[in-house]
Amino acid sequence: xxxxxxxxxxxxxxxxxxxxxxxxxxxxxxxxxxxxxxxxxxxxxxxxxxxxxxxxxxxxxxxxxxxxxxxxxxxxxxxxxxxxxxxxxxxxxxxxxxxxxxxxxxxxxxxxxxxxxxxxxxxxxxxxxxxxxxxxxxxxxxxxxxxxxxxxxxxxxxxxxxxxxxxxxxxxxxxxxxxxxxxxxxxxxxxxxxxxxxxxxxxxxxxxxxxxxxxxxxxxxxxxxxxxxxxxxxxxxxxxxxxxxxxxxxxxxxxxxxxxxx
Ligand SMILES: Cc1cc2nc3c(=O)[nH]c(=O)nc-3n(C[C@H](O)[C@H](O)[C@H](O)COP(=O)(O)OP(=O)(O)OC[C@H]3O[C@@H](n4cnc5c(N)ncnc54)[C@H](O)[C@@H]3O)c2cc1C
Numbered sequence: 001x002x003x004x005x006x007x008x009x010x011x012x013x014x015x016x017x018x019x020x021x022x023x024x025x026x027x028x029x030x031x032x033x034x035x036x037x038x039x040x041x042x043x044x045x046x047x048x049x050x051x052x053x054x055x056x057x058x059x060x061x062x063x064x065x066x067x068x069x070x071x072x073x074x075x076x077x078x079x080x081x082x083x084x085x086x087x088x089x090x091x092x093x094x095x096x097x098x099x100x101x102x103x104x105x106x107x108x109x110x111x112x113x114x115x116x117x118x119x120x121x122x123x124x125x126x127x128x129x130x131x132x133x134x135x136x137x138x139x140x141x142x143x144x145x146x147x148x149x150x151x152x153x154x155x156x157x158x159x160x161x162x163x164x165x166x167x168x169x170x171x172x173x174x175x176x177x178x179x180x181x182x183x184x185x186x187x188x189x190x191x192x193x194x195x196x197x198x199x200x201x202x203x204x205x206x207x208x209x210x211x212x213x214x215x216x217x218x219x220x221x222x223x224x225x226x227x228x229x230x231x232x233x234x235x236x237x238x239x240x241x242x243x244x245x246x247x248x249x250x251x252x253x254x255x256x257x258x259x260x261x262x
Contacts, residue, residue: 008045008094009034013087014067019161022074023120024085025060027067028093036063036099038128041247043096044070046083052094055080058124058221058247059099060162062131068095071121071161103247105129106217107144111243113216115206116150117198117230120159122222122249123152127162130169130176137173148176149209153198153226155184157191179205199229206237213239221247 011028018024034042036059045054061069075081087093103125105114116126129148136142154160157180166178181194181201194201206216218234220227227246234244 007096007098009097010092011044011068011095013089013091013093016087016089020158022076023072023159023161024074025069025071025161026084026087026093027061027069028095029067030095032097034068034095034097034099037104038062038132039104039125040099040101041103041125042068042070042099044080044084045094045096046080046087047094048083053080053083054094054096056100058101058103058121058128060124060127062128062135064132064135071124071127073121101247103219103221103245105146106245109217109243110144111215111217112145112147113209113211114146114148114219115209115211115216116148116219117202117221117226118150118152119198119222119226120152120154121161122220122226122247123150123160123162123166125221125247126150126152126219127166130166133175134169134173137175142175146175147209149205149211150176150178151198151201151205152178152180153183153201154180155182156188157182158188177209198226199233202230202233213237213243217243217245219245219247222249224248224250224252 009032011030013026014029015027041056041058043054045052057070060071074085160180163180170176170178182188182191183197185195220230
């Protein structure tokens with residue numbers, strides 16, 4: 001194998017929680033130091049049939065925590081997630097030592113509102129932001145005056161993963177609003193809260209929360225189609241390009257278009 005071993009370290013799975021049959025979280029204890037900023041991702045890897053298969057996963061945990069946490073969706077037929085899915089408490093996974101990514105909280109431009117849009121596992125970096133800021137706030141050291149507004153979409157409420165935690169934070173702190181929304185309420189009859197797709201609710205919540213192009217940084221994370229439609233909406237609302245950040249989790253396969261003879 002050509003990959004130098006010292007770029008990776010072992011990480012032991014110390015906790016696993018399954019939310020649905022294809023969504024779960026793991027906490028891992030890396031056998032070595034890893035530093036990161038909230039919003040960044042780690043690269044997890046498994047050696048399989050003589051090949052190292054690696055993929056990016058946003059870190060859910062805060063840099064203040066000792067372990068790293070991930071929220072993962074099983075992709076049927078995918079190369080890595082079926083292997084990760086088999087890993088239980090006490091098993092080990094490989095992880096690149098270097099954490100990467102620029103999808104971090106904008107603390108430089110002075111924009112005070114931070115509007116965060118996600119689908120299912122795309123909530124991961126936002127949980128990391130909230131856990132980190134909560135600790136700072138508790139210690140009297142918020143890095144800047146900030147308001148966080150998070151919208152998370154899923155087909156059904158069982159897929160949110162972190163809704164209870166985010167609702168608890170939102171009830172306690174004055175700087176966070178969190179709205180989970182279900183796009184298939186007919187499959188979730190007990191659901192009494194917001195319904196609809198994230199992209200269909202952007203205008204409503206941006207207006208309700210007073211998020212204007214002048215004072216708002218926007219973050220979109222997860223499903224490529226939500227991100228594409230969301231970006232279109234913000235551009236039409238004249239949000240400057242530099243106020244929009246995105247973390248696209250996968251590239252959809254190219255649509256095959258029928259070429260007609262000319
Ligand atoms: C910066 C970054 C952060 C990421 N963070 C997370 C995270 O926190 N949690 C997480 O679950 N994933 C995350 N991903 C996606 C992850 O890296 C893998 O792409 C995903 O887990 C699928 O890996 P796989 O090897 O099983 O599938 P692959 O073999 O890579 O893909 C198989 C096919 O499925 C498509 N595909 C990939 N992912 C999905 C999906 N979720 N739904 C539908 N189709 C898909 C691919 O485009 C491809 O056509 C992140 C990606 C990036 C770039």
